[in-house]
Structure formats: C-alpha cells, structure tokens
Amino acid sequence: MIRVVQFGCGPIGCRIARLAAGRADLQVVAGIDVDPALHGRDLGKVGGGAPLGAAIVGSWDRLPDGAAPALAVHATGSSLRAVAPQLRSLLRAGVDVVSTCEELAFPAGANAAIAGELHDQAVGAGVTLLGTGINPGFVMDAWPLFMTAPCQAVRAIRATRVQDASDRRGPFQRKIGAGLDEAEFRRRAADGEIRHVGLTESAGMIAAGMGWPLDGFTETIEPIMAARAIDTGHVTVAAGQVAGVHQAGAGTVAGRQVITLEFRAAVGLGESWDAVSIDGVPPVEVRIGGGVHGDLGTAAVVVNAIPRVVAAAPGLTTMKDLPPPLAAGA
C-alpha cells in the first residue's frame, strides 16, 4: 500500500486523487492546497463527488498525525520555474513525486539547469521525481518511442494528436482560443497565453531516445477557424471566429527533419485520433481511433506511474526510462 498526498487540489488534482483512492495498491491520505477556501474540506467532495476520507490542508506541516505519505502527486502548474520551489519542498520532505508539470516531462533549455538541481536534490534525498501526463508524457513522446522497439533503424518519427474539444472542460476550450477573433488569438499566441506546453519536451524526449543531437527545433501556432457557429455549453463560437489551435513542432539533425509533432485541438472538429508514423525498417504506422481522452488520460498516466516511480532509482527520471505504467485490471 503506497500512501499518497495530493499536492494541488484543482480539477485535475481532484480527478487524480479520486482515481488513486480507487486503486487497491494506493491510499490517499490528504490533500495540500494554498487556497484557504479548501482547507478542512474533503478532497473527494471538493472534486464534486463522494468523500474520500482525506482532508485538504494548507501546507506539509499541517498534515494530520500519521499521514506519513510515501509519494506526492503534484498538480499545480505548467512552468517548471514557477513550481520548482514546491517540488523542492516535497523532495526535502523525503517523498517520491509524480508531477503533471509539463515542463518537467523532459526539461529543455533554461529548464535543464533547474532540472539538474532537482535531480541532485532527489538523489540526495533518496527519492524519485517524474513529470508525466497524457501529453507530454505519453501520446507524443513515450508512445512513439515505445513503438520503435520492433524497428531495426529509425530515420524519422511523426506524432499527431487531433482532438475534437467539444466535450472537454470549459477551461480547456478557452485555453485553445475557442471563441476568439483571429487577431485576438494571434495576439495571445504571440504573448504565449495560447500554447500547448509540451511539444519542446516531447521532441527532447524523442531525440534523446533515438540518439538524435537536434540542431534545431521550431514551433508554430496557428488558429483553426470555425466554418459554422458552435455552442459547446461552455463557449460560443461564431462562424469565422477561432475554433481552436493547430500547433506544430519540427526537429532537425543537420538540416534533416527527424521529428514532426502536430497538435490540433478545436471545438466542432468532428474527429479525434492519435497517430505515430515511424519512417524506419520496418516502417510502423499506428493509430488510436477516437484518440485518448485528455483529462481521463492524464489522471490515469499519473496514477499508473506511481508504483513504477516508487520502485525506481533515486533522481529525476522520465517516461522513456521507466518500465511502462500499467492500469489496474477490473
């Protein structure tokens, strides 16, 4: 039985806690959140469901006597720089950590230095740290890499994620720009407000797995325009307004494009699928019809990774180096 504390009790954190509480090998002992309105409340009820018997407190020091968590699930933000102090405090407390922080999935650029410090701290504390989720963490990195196992050689990898966002949460629909005018979308995209965080990290993981020393990685963000009016119940989109985002990443080695990542998410898209195309010997063309649901998938990948992280060697690890997280059979 692995004792788990949920750090960050927003919608995703609450979903993760509920799923973890349902697994026979995990026990959720408490939640931690900075929001005073949540303190003293039950994690399950805050998530809009039945109580889980685990209360939310304001900080590690306030955990109930005997909580004794072995692992923290961290779900507060995408920016590694912003959440690094939280991660440091958890490592200092001596627990393994699985985080939904996108930039922790495979820290790149300026984040590599932060990640190096976190790695050293984790090794010193004898605990393991992992950043994961459905994307980054699975669909556009760990899964494409896994599918190279039957290949004798790989020249290039393409991963595509296409999501009809019509049935996703309102915050997700707004995050992809649904309902904006094109000019406003472009302004927000230029400001970094509209951007799926993870393509850089996914490309980094693939490149490391394949041994490709990338000499370039470019990312583009374009709006997907609505051909007709859509009302999702969360947002209203007029014909000619933005329905969502088309984000693409391209990684090159010596000018040759070896990694292509394509992420399309829009309301009213009419289709959802995930695909991996490996230009290799033999070639591999693999596709998930209907795609993997984002919110369900992120909670699942995080929870399924917990036993693997507990068993792993100390330090910062990544999805490409862990044994596969497995669901629990019902």
Place this chain on the structure above:
Amino acid sequence: MIRVVQFGCGPIGCRIARLAAGRADLQVVAGIDVDPALHGRDLGKVGGGAPLGAAIVGSWDRLPDGAAPALAVHATGSSLRAVAPQLRSLLRAGVDVVSTCEELAFPAGANAAIAGELHDQAVGAGVTLLGTGINPGFVMDAWPLFMTAPCQAVRAIRATRVQDASDRRGPFQRKIGAGLDEAEFRRRAADGEIRHVGLTESAGMIAAGMGWPLDGFTETIEPIMAARAIDTGHVTVAAGQVAGVHQAGAGTVAGRQVITLEFRAAVGLGESWDAVSIDGVPPVEVRIGGGVHGDLGTAAVVVNAIPRVVAAAPGLTTMKDLPPPLAAGA
C-alpha cells in the same frame, strides 16, 4: 560498448548478429553453434551477407582470447525445457542473456519451475535473463500492456495479429501448415507440430500486468483454407488445401473472459495488421496498419532490448518490467 556473443547461428541468430553489429553501442565478438559445418566461418557470411569479423566456434570454451562478452543473445529453440541447459551454461559464464525462446517470455505451467531455478541462478551470478521477440514479447503482450497506461480501469484486453505469410521465409510458411491437406493439418496440430508458441505466455504476462488471477486459459487451432491456388516460391497450395493457421486463446477470471488473443497467419491472406482493443475507461482502440514484419521485428526487439537488460537488476525479467527497448535513430 556492450560486447555480444551470438549463441545459435541459424537464420534468426544471424539476422540478430548483423543488426547488433550495426549498432554503435554494441559489438559482436563471436558466434557459438553446435553445427560443426559452421565452425571457423564468419557469422555475417553464414547469414548470407558481408563478413562481420566474428567467427563461429563450437562452445564457450572455444571463444577467442579477449572475446570477453558481456551478453549472449540466445536463439536456438522454443521449448524452455529443451534450451534450459544452454541458458544455465550462459548464466554460469557470468553474462547477461537475451533469448528468443518463446516459452521464456513469461514462463507458465511446468516452465515456471524451470524459470524459478534460472532466476535464482541469474541472481546468484549477478546477471539478467530476458526472453523476448516480436511475438511473444511485443505484439500480443508488452504492447497491449503499454497501451493501458492512459486507462483508469481495464475490464478486458484483446490482441489480434493477422499476417499474410506470402512473403515470409519458407520454414515459416511450412510451420503454419501451408500446403497441407486439412486432415494432415489437424493431425499435426493435435501432435503440437503446428502451433505458434507464445499465446499462453502472452496471456500470462497480460494477466500478471493487470492483476487478473486467471482461472482458465483455452487455446484453439484451426486451419485457414485456401479459396484458390497460391504459389509463394517456397510452397504450393491448391484450392481447398491449408493456407495457414488461426489460433485463438481465451483467458477467464471467474468465468468472465478478460483476455482474448487471436493469431492468424496464412499465405495469400491479402492483409496484415496488428491491433489492441482495450475495454476500459477510456477505451483504447489501436492498430498497426500493415502489421509488424515478424522476422525483422524479432531481431529488432531482441537487439533493442540489450542495453535495457545490461542495465537491469539481476534475475529473470520480462518485457512488462523493463523500460521500453528503443531502436537506434539513423
């Protein structure tokens, strides 16, 4: 640089050795085979290609001075009972072992006792032992398990492998019964001569990964009949003769079928694909269009697993507990 010896220098062994020799992180130092006709010959030339600079000898004692392998690739047979003495001799020599022995992929039934002894011996010698290949080892076990990562719960798993065997090696076409009369097929199937070895092992790996205590596993073998004449260049099949095999496995928990494995291989089939269907939350339907080529895939999975096996803890391991074997990027 991992120094590799190839134990068993038949067609698959030679393919593996050639692929390993081409990887920057592996060096093939020698071959071992019981066939005196191969002794002194180059592994690459025996495989029908350019020389690899590695000679075949008759036994471990005859390895050239300084060969000093760290790992042996073992490729001699499907029966764990039959090959166990070879595996024991390799463990005694103190090297890690990756074997194509199908029954080693997830030893079941009477093989579990043999596997237990091999595990203890490997732990004692401080080395790691793995049985793998494309099937069992990937398509109908490790891959289906990997695809459960984004699932919150899994009620049942189905894996299907459909192979048009028209362009496979002659021995494979004969192994699946192509060209036989139906009565002869059924006689050989009843005798165990026609049988894909691995369904039991794949089902065992899936059950262990999902935590399903199987109370039953049944396997059926039926011929696929040729509707019209086929000449593959290796075998000639008249209309009404056997074109190949349809083998199915079903695993149950408390009478409920949780694992379904279906393997169809025939000449003239006209289609090849691999698929995994997970009855879960969310459901996952994933398909490899065109399928993964069997001979190319087996050599690849074996070679790609080598660095993972060298890094793994001592003992008998399985594909569900190793970090994913990755191809080398070109």
